[in-house]
Amino acid sequence: xxxxxxxxxxxxxxxxxxxxxxxxxxxxxxxxxxxxxxxxxxxxxxxxxxxxxxxxxxxxxxxxxxxxxxxxxxxxxxxxxxxxxxxxxxxxxxxxxxxxxxxxxxxxxxxxxxxxxxxxxxxxxxxxxxxxxxxxxxxxxxxxxxxxxxxxxxxxxxxxxxxxxxxxxxxxxxxxxxxxxxxxxxxxxxxxxxxxxxxxxxxxxxxxxxxxxxxxxxxxxxxxxxxxxxxxxxxxxxxxxxxxxxxxxxxxxxxxxxxxxxxxxxxxxxxxxxxxxxxxxxxxxxxxxxxxxxxxxxxxxxxxxxxxx
Numbered sequence: 001x002x003x004x005x006x007x008x009x010x011x012x013x014x015x016x017x018x019x020x021x022x023x024x025x026x027x028x029x030x031x032x033x034x035x036x037x038x039x040x041x042x043x044x045x046x047x048x049x050x051x052x053x054x055x056x057x058x059x060x061x062x063x064x065x066x067x068x069x070x071x072x073x074x075x076x077x078x079x080x081x082x083x084x085x086x087x088x089x090x091x092x093x094x095x096x097x098x099x100x101x102x103x104x105x106x107x108x109x110x111x112x113x114x115x116x117x118x119x120x121x122x123x124x125x126x127x128x129x130x131x132x133x134x135x136x137x138x139x140x141x142x143x144x145x146x147x148x149x150x151x152x153x154x155x156x157x158x159x160x161x162x163x164x165x166x167x168x169x170x171x172x173x174x175x176x177x178x179x180x181x182x183x184x185x186x187x188x189x190x191x192x193x194x195x196x197x198x199x200x201x202x203x204x205x206x207x208x209x210x211x212x213x214x215x216x217x218x219x220x221x222x223x224x225x226x227x228x229x230x231x232x233x234x235x236x237x238x239x240x241x242x243x244x245x246x247x248x249x250x251x252x253x254x255x256x257x258x259x260x261x262x263x264x265x266x267x268x269x270x271x272x273x274x275x276x277x278x279x280x281x282x283x284x285x286x287x288x289x290x291x292x293x294x295x296x297x298x299x300x301x302x303x304x305x306x307x308x309x
Contacts, residue, residue, distance in 0.1 A: 093147020
């Protein structure tokens with residue numbers, strides 16, 4: 001079987017997959033060179049932005065495996081949807097949990113203000129706050145959200161989740177529907193957004209939502225930039241409606257020099273680095289899905305195009 005690998009790290013992925021017999025690998029990251037191979041390959045593995053360009057050139061697979069959790073470039077209105085698409089699932093939980101935990105602890109331990117105090121040669125002996133008993137709201141309680149909650153649970157935090165609809169879900173104490181967002185951000189000491197980009201999740205963090213937050217709360221956005229009305233977040237930080245924000249994803253990336261996030265008080269930008277794809281884990285997921293594909297069985301992470309994930 002011919003496999004197209006549309007990836008900057010083509011050579012690494014090809015090497016990781018060579019243990020599978022009967023596979024021929026074609027690929028790289030140059031769209032012009034990929035087009036000819038793409039027409040001959042029924043299965044594609046790679047970055048959604050590269051594969052979207054191949055679709056625009058009239059190529060189309062039978063099955064496409066994204067190496068990203070997000071598949072927004074492939075949902076564009078001008079692209080076909082009559083093929084199987086799977087997104088990367090089950091491989092980002094730990095790295096995302098490490099990211100969230102890093103900034104939760106930094107917030108509780110006042111890491112950044114202590115670094116500033118040191119630069120000013122000012123002794124800062126304020127007592128830190130523990131994570132135990134803190135209220136954490138994870139907005140987007142799917143595969144990644146559940147994993148993040150599982151890593152946070154041993155620290156003694158109270159865990160609530162937001163999903164499309166309320167349902168029991170371990171290890172959350174309660175999972176609410178999207179209609180409870182305002183009420184739940186008012187409850188939380190930390191709000192973690194992990195939602196995908198869908199029409200229902202855009203602009204949900206606006207002035208009204210930020211006005212509900214606790215003045216001591218931390219907001220972390222590691223989902224999608226379009227979920228946040230960016231000027232409203234800056235205004236909320238300036239007004240002290242929340243204590244701090246950690247922003248990994250923005251509407252425009254890289255963030256332009258004129259953007260107000262650069263000078264917003266108590267806002268840290270982490271440059272879309274929260275949960276990188278680990279090629280070894282991605283290769284294992286692809287092989288597992290390939291076995292199911294060849295057997296005509298359901299695939300892990302298959303996308304519902306109407307839903308957008």
